[in-house]
Amino acid sequence: MKNKIMTHVIAGYPTEIQCIKLLFSMQAAGVFAIEVQIPFSDPNADGPTIMKANDIALGNAMTTRKSFELIHRSREKGLTTPIYIMSYANKLFNFGIKNFCQESKRCHVTGLIIPDLPFDSPEYQELLTTCLDFGIELVPVLSPGMAPSRLNKYDINHQALLYLTSTRGITGKELAINTELLKLVKKIRSISSAQLALGFGIRTPKDVEKALKIADIAVIGSGVIEVIQTGGIVGANNYIKQLTGSTTS
Template identity: 30%
Template sequence: MSKIKDLFDSGKIKSAFIPYFTMGDPNYNDSITFGKTILDNGADILELGIPFSDPVADGPVIQRAVARSLKNKFSFEEIFRVTKEIHSHKKETPLVYLTYFNPIYHCGIQNFLNQAKDSGVVGLVIPDLPFDTEESEILFQELRKRDMDLIHLVTPASTKKRIEALKKTSSGFIYYVTSFGVTGERREFSVDLKERIRFLKDTIQLPICAGFGISTPEQASQIAGYADGIIIGSAIQRVIEENGQNSMSAKNALAEYIAKIRAAIP
């Protein structure tokens, strides 16, 4: 049984808070500080972004974060080192990687998964992984051998047929994209968001966590009323961007922001 399933089945939380940030922005040692700060201030699951040169699902804030990160020397050794340090700070909190498929492929699927598991990671979100391919099947089976989850994204454009088919290789939770387009902060969400999340949960029978665009405590509180989790990335990355030249300032700003969101989620 996966650590993520245990969390949602425990009954300890009504709606999970899942923050995201890109590792390596502005450097890898600061990423350790940021990760620990986020864990200390209320993350139920922490999503760690592996920088990649073509982040097609991400908006300008995260694209800039990735660009800053890639100015540092990229290595999987560094990625796994940072992850281990964050994991060792609060081992009970599940860690998830958000990564594109290319880095996994070049590292070697089994090698990547073994090192990710050893670093404390319990699931993967892969925006560019087609769900109905041989690679998806292989990856799902390899993850299942390690009690790790493959977390699929579902968008407002996903058909009922596609959603039904996702059941075969989905576990942990579903990352529901609240709006069309790439990541980024938004003022409004579609009026039928609540109904779509309920439909998705009834159809696929996994926790549904909503992301893309959520940034304020008010938005988090509203959507947490009917989603099993709230995912926030761009707003967190903006805090890092605006304070990144001073790690203590960024740490304090992150702590304040994360605590406000956590307090808004029941």
Template identity: 30%
Template sequence: MSKIKDYFQTRTSKTVFVPFFTLGDPTYEASVAYGKAILDNGADILELGIPFSDPVADGPVIQRAVARALKNPFSFDQIFETTKAIHLHRPEKPLVYLTYFNPIYHCGIQTFLDRAKDSGIVGLVIPDLPFDTEESETLFKELSKRDMDLIHLITPATTKKRIGALRKTSSGFIYYVTSFGVTGERREFSVDLEERIKSLKAALQLPICAGFGISTPDQAAQIAHYADGIIIGSAIQRIIEENGTNIAACQKALETYSSSIRNSFP
């Protein structure tokens, strides 16, 4: 059984909190401190972004974070060492990577997965990897061998036919994109969001975590009534953008924000 599946089955809260931030923004040393602060203050599953030069699914806040991270010398050694330091702080909490396929391919699929697992990663979110490709099937098989998950994104535009076909290479949970477009904070969500999430859960028999646009405790509380998890990235990344070079201040701000989201859940 994958660690993510086990976590959802044994969770003590109705809804899990899945925050995200980009590794290396503003430094890898700071990323360790920020990961620890978030894990200690409400995060259930932590999603870590690998900086990549063409983050096509990300909005301006995360694009700027990636640009800042890439000002640091990039190496897979640094990525995996930073990840492991965060993992060892709270090893009971699952870590997943959000990455584009290019870094995985560049590193070599098997090498990347072996090193990621050794660093504490138990699943991957890959926004630019179509599910119905040879690469997706190969990656899913390799992940399964390691008890790791391939977490697919589904959008409001995904057809029922594609949703049904996704079952073959989906595990862990489904990352449900709550609105059209790229990542970023939003004020409103579609009126049929609850219906769509419940329908997806019934069709795929996997936990559904909602992301893209959620930023406030009130929004999180509303969606937590029917989603299995709440994913928040841009709001976390904005805190780092505003405070990141002052590690102590940023830790405090992340602690306060993470606690406010966790405490908003019903």
């Protein structure tokens, strides 16, 4: 059985055409899902690797609307892998909640991940209502150290997927499976049957193995971008195959 891997791309990176090729390369490598990030000038949950990729995508004139068109063209060309759009709240609200959800549905997007929108905020609840109207999942982002009382206030029983960060702070750090994270996983497992996607710091097959001992899906973000920078799409394809278990390292 292949490892369940969710890979991360930035729409328009390294170029619009290469990004589409990368999506199909990831599909061919057997990833479980792809997280497509709408590029933003101030991605405060991201480390330097993904921040630089955001800057390059923005330099390629990639906008929110163009990001949706990139996904839509990929669907028309035969991309069937589930897609989760990752966007910062600023981009989403500027585009308009209803418009964002309409475009997501048109592009057959499975769900949205908004890392800087607390799941217990009024804005999140407003977005959740609209997502449900359009049949789009809204995936809450949970971090180690969060108070259990916050989880108790939010009904996660209806969730199909929950996104966990292995550590507090930004992406790109080393994988850290510590007591705080294990406590959070235990708490979630006790109240929800949702699949858990674990991200932040997962780069190697050993990292994937560790992550999948406590989560259902391993999210690879900075690691993919780093390989693209050095080995291009071919290098990324080989790298992802190793992580999914489609080939031996």
